Amino acid sequence: MVRLCDISDFLKRVDKQTQFEGIMRYNEPLSHHTTFKVGGPADVWIRPSVDVFEDYVANLLTSAYAEEVPVFILGGGANIVPQDVGFRGLVLDTSGYAGLLADEYGSASFAAGSSIDTAMAVAEVRGWGGLEFLAGMPGSIGGAVYTNARCYETSVSDRLIEAVALELGCGVFQRKTVPFRETDFGYKKSPFQDEKSASGRQTLILSAKFFVYQRESALIHEEMDAHRKDRETKGHYRFPSAGSVFKNNRAFGKPVGKIIDELGLRGLSYGGAMVAPFHGNIIVNTGNATATDIRFLTDEVREIVREKTGFVLEPEIIFL
Ligand SMILES: Cc1cc2nc3c(=O)[nH]c(=O)nc-3n(C[C@H](O)[C@H](O)[C@H](O)COP(=O)(O)OP(=O)(O)OC[C@H]3O[C@@H](n4cnc5c(N)ncnc54)[C@H](O)[C@@H]3O)c2cc1C
Numbered sequence: 001m002v003r004l005c006d007i008s009d010f011l012k013r014v015d016k017q018t019q020f021e022g023i024m025r026y027n028e029p030l031s032h033h034t035t036f037k038v039g040g041p042a043d044v045w046i047r048p049s050v051d052v053f054e055d056y057v058a059n060l061l062t063s064a065y066a067e068e069v070p071v072f073i074l075g076g077g078a079n080i081v082p083q084d085v086g087f088r089g090l091v092l093d094t095s096g097y098a099g100l101l102a103d104e105y106g107s108a109s110f111a112a113g114s115s116i117d118t119a120m121a122v123a124e125v126r127g128w129g130g131l132e133f134l135a136g137m138p139g140s141i142g143g144a145v146y147t148n149a150r151c152y153e154t155s156v157s158d159r160l161i162e163a164v165a166l167e168l169g170c171g172v173f174q175r176k177t178v179p180f181r182e183t184d185f186g187y188k189k190s191p192f193q194d195e196k197s198a199s200g201r202q203t204l205i206l207s208a209k210f211f212v213y214q215r216e217s218a219l220i221h222e223e224m225d226a227h228r229k230d231r232e233t234k235g236h237y238r239f240p241s242a243g244s245v246f247k248n249n250r251a252f253g254k255p256v257g258k259i260i261d262e263l264g265l266r267g268l269s270y271g272g273a274m275v276a277p278f279h280g281n282i283i284v285n286t287g288n289a290t291a292t293d294i295r296f297l298t299d300e301v302r303e304i305v306r307e308k309t310g311f312v313l314e315p316e317i318i319f320l
Contacts (some may be wrong), residue, residue: 005045006069007044007069007089007090007124008026010046010064010067010069011024011044011046013061013063014056014060014063014247016181017059017063018052018055018059018060018061019052019056020046020048020050020052020056021048021049021051021056021147021185022046022047022048022052022096023046023047023096024044024045024046024242025044025045026043026044027041027042027043027086028041028042028044028045028148029086030045030077030082030086030087030091031047033074033077033093034078034080034081034082034092034242035076035077035078035138035240035241035242036075036077036080036081036241036242036285036294037285037289038081038082038084038240038289038291038294039080039081039082039083039084039086039087039287039291039320040082040084040085040086040087040291041082041086041087042072042086042087042089042090043086043087043088043089043090044089044091045074045090045093046090046091046092046093047093047094047095047096048092048096048097049096049153050096050097050098050099050111051099052285053096053113054166054175054206056170057166057173057204058166058173058174058175058282059091059173059203060090060092061166061168061204062168062171062172062173064090065168065171065173066171069089069090070087070088070089070090071089071091071092071094071202072087072089072090072091072092072320073094073142073202074091074092074093074094074095075094075112075113075140075141075142075143075144075146075203076095076115076116076138076139076140076143077139077141078137078138078139078143078210078242078243079139079143079147079242079243079316079317079318080179080242080317080318080319080320081242081291081294081295081317081318081319081320082291082320083291083292083320084290084291084292087308089211091117091164092204093113093115094112094140094142094204094233095113095115095140096113097111097112097113097206098111098113098114098115098118099111099114099118100114100119100122101207102209103126103128103212104316106211106212106213107161107209107210107211107212108122108123108126108128108210109164109207109208109209109232110122110141110207110208110210111141111205111206111207111209112140112141112142112145112204112205112206112207112208113140113142113204114140114141115139115140115141116134116135116137116138116139116140116141116144119131119134119141120132120134120135122210123220124217124220124221124224125217126151126213126217126259127214127215127216127217127220128213128215128220128246128305129195129212129219129220130159130210130211130212130215131159131210131212132220132223133151133152133153133154133229134149134156134222135148135153135223135224135225135227135228136224136227136228136230136231136232136236137151137231137243138243139273141146141207141208142205142206142208142301143319144156144162144164144176144208145190145192145205146186146190146192146193146205146317147190147193147300148185148186148187148189148190148227149186149188150187150188152227152234152275155185155188156181156208157180157182157190159186159210159211160180160185160208160210160211161179161209161210161211162177162178162179162180162208162209162211163177163178163180163192163205163206163207163208164176164177164178164205164206164207164209165177165178165192165203165204165205165206165210166204166206167203168201168203173204175206178191187247187248188247188316189311192205200258205218234278234279235276235278235279236282238276238278238284239276239284239285239286240284240285240289241276241282241283241284241285242283242317243274243282243316243317244256244257244281244282244316244317245281245282245283245298245301245315245316245317246281246301246302246313246314246315246316247313247314247315247316249311249314251311252258252309252311255281256280256281256313257279257280257281257282258280258311259280259281259305259311260275260281260301260305261280263304263305263308265280265301265304265308266279266280268297268300268301269286269297270289270293270296270297270300271287271288271289271290271292271293271296271297272285272288272289272290272293272295273285273286273289273290273294273296273297274286275295275297275301277320283298283301284296288308291319295319298315298317299320301313302315
């Protein structure tokens with residue numbers, strides 16, 4: 001177990017190699033950084049600024065790997081449920097590393113910490129079509145690549161050309177270009193998840209390059225606006241949540257939300273967590289939910305669905 005004073009010393013050692021610039025806080029509540037508004041304190045939460053990001057983070061991850069300091073990479077916090085006891089280790093917030101990095105004819109690269117909203121605003125102003133499907137989805141570019149986010153029948157991998165990542169090799173985190181390969185991606189699956197689960201080392205996505213095409217900004221705006229309005233109508237922004245709780249599965253023959261609806265589970269609650277009264281596959285924080293409430297309710301819905309239908313639901317939200 002890493003103690004707080006050890007992490008502080010650890011950060012001082014990292015600082016000697018690459019000086020930190022950005023924001024750093026001890027005992028930072030993760031509820032401030034998740035769309036579910038739950039999660040206890042992280043021992044340390046850091047948001048390196050864009051100027052030092054790559055060098056500092058490469059150094060930090062290399063040292064953390066060598067010294068076995070746990071690190072969690074945070075994007076927009078739109079798909080995670082940190083525990084109520086918080087996170088013992090270091091939460092690395094990528095949102096300081098944001099913006100358009102490059103554009104060539106037919107492609108655009110965004111820094112991983114860019115919010116989807118910001119990336120959509122850039123695409124609209126520049127007249128880059130192809131990314132409209134993402135409009136209104138909370139989170140960051142890095143998180144969307146990691147989760148291979150999907151909406152309106154399109155996955156992030158359908159538009160991805162390559163990602164640039166910091167990857168562990170011979171004990172050092174180094175920049176590597178990861179070209180898109182169809183076989184590496186699947187429904188809500190990316191190779192970055194495999195890397196993590198297979199070896200316990202987490203690759204950090206630095207940026208992502210997408211296919212775009214020239215399109216009239218007004219048409220882009222219209223399509224993006226329609227997606228945002230559709231989400232609003234479906235109640236996505238009514239309460240704190242992390243979007244869909246469970247992954248869909250073709251073998252079920254219908255969307256998971258419909259299965260949950262048909263079992264009459266809308267409105268089922270535990271503590272401050274509730275199956276949204278307006279959508280079976282969304283759990284919402286009605287005001288005072290804890291991470292434990294959300295976990296308990298997720299497990300309960302899963303169990304009821306398994307008992308009544310035999311289908312085993314796979315959570316899409318990530319419990320830390
Ligand atoms: C209202 C609402 C609607 C939603 N609708 C959809 C939807 O339609 N489709 C959909 O797919 N999802 C949806 N989501 C979920 C969420 O928006 C996506 O999963 C999003 O891609 C998560 O991005 P994030 O930056 O918030 O990731 P986080 O929640 O911060 O992290 C998710 C995972 O990605 C990893 N990660 C994040 N950034 C990086 C990085 N730079 N490098 C390596 N790993 C990283 C984290 O370690 C974590 O394991 C919705 C969520 C909400 C709240």
